[in-house]
Amino acid sequence: MRAQQVQFHPLSEKHALEQVVRELSRHEPADAIGAAGPWIDSLVGSPDLGPNECARLLFALDEASQAPARNCVELYLAARHKSASERKRLWALTHGFWSMVLEAYADLLIMHAAEREPSARSFLAQLAVRAIRAGAQRAKWDAFRHGPIDDVVWARLNLAYRVAARSGVERESVRLRADRDATTSVEREYLRAVALHSLGPDQLDADRLELASRLVHYVSPRLELNSRPGTTTLYWVDLGHTLPPARMMQVPQQIVQGLFFSGASATLALHELLELVSAGNVPAGLLLQHDAGNTAGLSSVLSHMIRVWSNDAPLRRYRRHPVPGRLLVAMGLQEFSLRLGSEEHGGLLRDWSMRDASTHGVGVEAPEGDVDEVQLGMLLGMHSSDGNRWRVGTVRRLWRTAKGCNQVGIELLGNEPVGAVADDGAQRVKIILLDPLRRGLPVRVILPLSARSERPLYVLGQNRTVKLLPLPEREYGLDHEIRSYLFAV
Template sequence: MPKFHPDRTVLVLTEHRDLQRVLTELTAMTPEAGLREAADWIETLPPTDSDGIADTLNALASLSECVQPHLRQITASFVAASLARNLGRHALWRLARRYADMLAGRYAELLQILEELASPPAGLLTEVVVRLMRVCCVAQKLDALHYTPCEPAHWALLGRAWRLAEAHGVGKRPVRIRINRPTETTFETEYLRSVALASAALEELDEAQIDQTARLIHYVLPSLRLDPHPNSTALLWINPAQGTAPASMTRLPDTPPSGALYFGSGGAVATLTEMEKLMREGMIPTAIGLEGQGAALRFPPLLRHLIRHWSGQAPVRRHRRYPLTGKIRVLNGVEALTDQLGGEVSPQVALWDQIDASMQGVGAEVPSTEAANLLVGTMLGLHSEEGDHWIVGVLRRLSRQKSGTTRIGIELLSWRPLSARADDGVRQTRVLLLDPLHQGGKVRLALPIAVFRSEAPLFLIAGSRTIKLGSPALVERGLDYEIRSYVVGAGTEDQGEH
């Protein structure tokens, strides 16, 4: 029992005076304490009957509005802790997820009461289904941040709300759900938000990019479409009344079911393309709220990710994957791999179960406890049981399974990486050569982020020789690494396969 109120029966949150007292105290609490206390209050609200829907709805809406800043701060703290590989972040996630569960559960109770009424009041019905939809989207985003697939129960609950909203004609009825803001939304708009989140391949993004995606979807939501008729640009289809998850257009039956809707990006791709162009020119969009240099650096790859997935043709694998089992040794991080190949230290090596492979990728399965510190966008070193050398890859996809394991998708970048020392005239550090050196050709180098000056040439130190690399260009920036392309200087001897 929290110390905040030794006896919760003393206060009744459906009474204005008691509710205002609780809201005042919640506002003054730390984000963690405030959100925990709000979840406790929501959990202990007494059962509601049809006469008490309005009072309970007011209490839930007021609590939600009050702790909205707390929820935002906890989400931001979770993302920051994830990037810092702080295992304490999981406690933040559990706190936020419990709050969302408690709130969604109470809205679901109100939904059930309204389902049993022959003529539910339109205003109450609209507000209940919209608020339910909004908190379900919060839970959906939190699950994505934890790389947990969206549960069928999510879509089943939204299906119940959809059927009731459609039966009473309130799906398009506007409602203002933020007390101090004039912005209005509708149930169908919030349902579209959930489908858009499901369409964004969030399992391929890091936590900061997932958080940015939710804000970006909010920004382009008016451009997105959920139409009753299929077209050439449709990306997904869904039958809301059936309460099932969105599916790829490749899985659409020959005879589309009655009530099917088709998700398309509308004008959003053009907006994202223009935004990506502006960022290439050095202008950071202010509407999305990109805090810090790190967030701005990860935003352009996110834009390209969404453009690719929303451009009317779903990405397909370039190479077929084949079942290929066995154990693989894994090094986590570019510095661990450069140290291993350079023979300087003996880094900690993990042992994973490989499940499949293709020409450019590897699938693996690891215990979720071991995967707790893994982040999408991390560079990995891989060494198979039969192999005689390390290869380089990047963790591109992560999904936690109900079985307690985590599925990993890795893109391979180099089959013969080499560790070497490089100097930009100011600093010297160890880097990875991802390609062989050929006179006048290009070579990709992987190195820790922001080690070398972006425009400066590099000098590779190879034994007693120094090899100049010029014309640097950024190829990719991950969480812990940069890949840059350099031109091997004229007159450099062909090094062949090292």
């Protein structure tokens, strides 16, 4: 990048920059991010700085903010169990920080792209690496609240890779910190961003998305990003455009500069890791600090990654049909159980718009006020606005679109749920039967997480008590467990 005459900026003096970096290290994580923001903002478009000097200062502030930014992730995830207002504050602060950093790097990349004289290879490689890292963080914080991920994010990510590839530095090793031996590259950072995107952020809550991010780093040496499609290609992206990676259903015909992603080679390592986790041997750094004892969450993410990155692209077995109409929704196991028992004692029914439906799923749009309460894995009871036959489902997808729509994907669990009371040997619990009770046949039962589902269950009726024996099949939701039982003969 061509040198420009540098005038004066407060951080251009070495001692001033070092002092700011020291002060940032003394702050609490959120305070450090808040303090770094104005300094970064002062660099963007400053007439007192040439691009090289601006990049040098931005690199230093970015690096000084890495540890506080990582800690803000843990604080944000932990705040789910404490304060909604604190969670929103942390999200706005950290999301705003990464938005600012990404735009600062984008300005430098655009200036570089317009220059006729080439920049030093090491400088350009570091600029592109840091830009991609900032873009990946911005996308992750967007996904923490179920989107939308602004189109500008992938426009910036694609620009960074494209600029690096034009100069042939996309695979050049970059050491971001002089005191560490670890290196990375433009290709590696971009590959990680594509890999996380391929896992479907609309299917992962914030905790599981962060776990997925860590697991992507763990298996990144086995992930593939190629210039041509292969038999295991899952996603593709055109660097010549601003769109995010897309599932490859067929080989695209017109591509300006294509890259093709596959995670198939990582599935064996993920299977091995899943076996370790199931045995209680979890590698350091994978679990979340606020939930360090929860290996079930890590196992569920590993299973999800194995399923998504398998060789076969998922096929929709049942066609979706547009179905306009309204759905009245009871949110959560407790509220729906009350509705099944006596509608008079149920809570508020939510009024949602139907979009489409298939044999085993329903797509709806929820109002903004409701979608803030919806969580992946939550149980929902629902019926049409002009009927009273309940159906029950669970939230599988949740996404805010750029057009302001709040889309909820619901997997149907049963069309004729029946509420009942059962004794698990220690307490009476309200349950929901998904299948008819027939001697000698299995029946799926929805129970609260507090129930002792590993023991026989006694369903209490007016005239008789039915004994159900637990079967191995079980599945956990946000507020419930679905377990199969056998109606004892």
